[in-house]
Amino acid sequence: MITSAENDLMCRVEGDAPMGSVMRHYWMVACLSEEIKESGGKPLRVGLIGKKYVAFRNTAGEAGFLDEKCSHRGASLALGRNEECGLTCLYHGWRTNVKGEIIDMPSEPEESGFRKKIKHNAYAVKEWAGVIWVYLGDQTEVPEFVPPAWAPTADTKVSIAKIRIPCNWAQVTEGALDSAHSSSLHSSDMVPSRVLEAEADESSWYRPSTDKNPKFRVEKTNYGYHYAAIRRPIKNASTHDYIRTSVFVAPMSVLIPPNKSYNVANVNVPIDDDNTMFHFIGWGENCPDQDAWCKFLSAEQGIDVDEKWISKRNIDNDFLQDRELMAEGNYTGIPGIPNQDIAMWITMGSVADRTEDTLGASDISIVEFRRCxxxxxxxMKSDPKEFSQQIYRKGVETILPSWQGVVPKGTDWTSLEGRSKVKMT
Ligand code: FES
Ligand SMILES: [Fe+2]
Structure with a gap:
């Protein structure tokens, strides 16, 4: 349980909220590259941390990220013409380039020099892993882009399911860090099975345990924390443990326990206090292709989510829960692992009231997330300089990706690593 003031401090990001400032110190996921794939194509309105921006790919193929409102009198650049290496505002024709320079201003005499005095807010952009990343902090001190732990190299295979969720980013992130729920909420999709380690096919994930009461171990790290959920395996329960580790990479990413074939991550980008852009990511050479991934998760655009990533499942239609399916043995009546999570997160309220939580031993990771x-x-509030130094120091951030497997009892879980150790330098 935390106080109402702590809850607001942790969750709220809009305006001058300190948590919004924390997030502006990091490179953030803005949108998918494919959403602005065409040079000179339609610009995209993007909401991030309570403000509106426009992403576009100019006629020369460069990605740009600008404040949405035109510097002149605030009309939307998202409706603008994408032409001649800039976005032309429809109202009076001011054209802004990816650097925020006004490169055409037909409403003013060029000889006045007025055009050159204006600078529109433009932000540093990086394309990586099929994602447009943006840095929203001080543009005179943009930190070097560091690849995310879920795409450590430029050629990492990545598939992303994206869903816009009408609730706060922190409860979405807590959901990804809460291993105990998977044995209940996802029990029809993560099926206990006599396998040696977690496996996956196109219909389900299989896990070698029926244990719904895992024991937890947590270790703080310089990038956040990681923890292990330790369960009794179906085979060799007297001598072995089934361990699943999860990793929180501040401020909004989680490496979720993988399966034998591929790794899983989740990035929860606050649009504002009450809305989150959720990215459920499969990565590694054997991860499903983008279309198969979205199909597996019941998160296909045009079928499950619309062109703005809004799900057809919502609180007013009870997330299209199928009670007949439940009678036949399905645990939730809601298909797709993220759709099950989303139903829980949304019903907790727009910004979950954590003053009323009743936390037990299985919530140790949730407690650690809030503390972290x-x-x-x-x-950041008390010593912004020290805060900046801490998050930008280099060469120390070695992240062991999440892991799962059956190991002899007594194995040190903190150093378990699989096929892909990620060195962050
Ligand atoms: S408001 Fe954009 S050019 Fe006038
Ligand atoms: Fe979940």
Missing amino acids: VLEQVNL
């Missing part, structure tokens, strides 16, 4: 986030935001 509040520690960051309090440091």
Whole structure:
């Protein structure tokens, strides 16, 4: 349980909220590259941390990220013409390039020099892993882009299911860090089975345990924390443990326990206090292709989510829960692992009231997440310089990706690593 003030401090990001400032110190996921794939194509309105921006790919193929409102009198550049290496505002024709320079201003005499005095807010952009990344902090001190732990190299295979969720980013992130729920909520999709380790096919994930009461171990790290959920395996229960590790990479990413074939991650980008752009990511050479991934997760655009990533499942239609399916043995009546999570997150309220939580031993990771986030935001408030130095120091951030497997009892879980150790330098 935390206080109402702590809850607001942790969750709220809009305006001058300290948590929004924390997030502006990191490179953030803005949109998918394919959403602005065409040079000179339609610009995309993007909401991030309570503000509106426009992403576009100019006629020379460069990606740009600008404040949505035109510097002149605030009309939307998302409706603008994408032409001649800039976005032309429809109202009076001011054209802004990816650097924020006004490169045409037909409403003013060129000889006045007025055009050159204006600078529109433009942000540093990086394309990586099929994603447009943006840095929203001080543009005179843009930190070097560091590849995310879920796409450590430029050629990492990545598939992303994207869903816009009408609730706060923190409860979405807590959901990804809460291993205990998978044995209940996802029990029809993560099926206990006599396998040696977690396996996956196109219909289900299989896990070698029926244990719904895992034991937890947590270790703080310089990028956030990681923890292990330790369960009794179906085979060799007297001598072995089934271990699943999860990793929180501040401020909004989680490496979820993988399966034998591929890794899984999740990035929860706040659009504002009450809306989150959720990215469910499969990565690694054997991860399903993009279309198969979205199909497996019941998150196909045009079928499950619309062109703005809004799900057809919502609180007013009870997430299209199928009670007949439940009578036949399906646990939730809601297809797709993320759709099951989303139903829980949304019904917790727009910004979950954590003053009323009743936390038990299985919630140790949730407690650690709150501690970790509040520690960051309090440091940023009290000593912004030290905060910046801490998050930008180089060469120390080695992240062991999430892991799962059956190991002899007593194995040190903190150093378990699989096929892909990620060195962050
Ligand atoms: S408001 Fe954009 S050019 Fe006038
Ligand atoms: Fe879940």
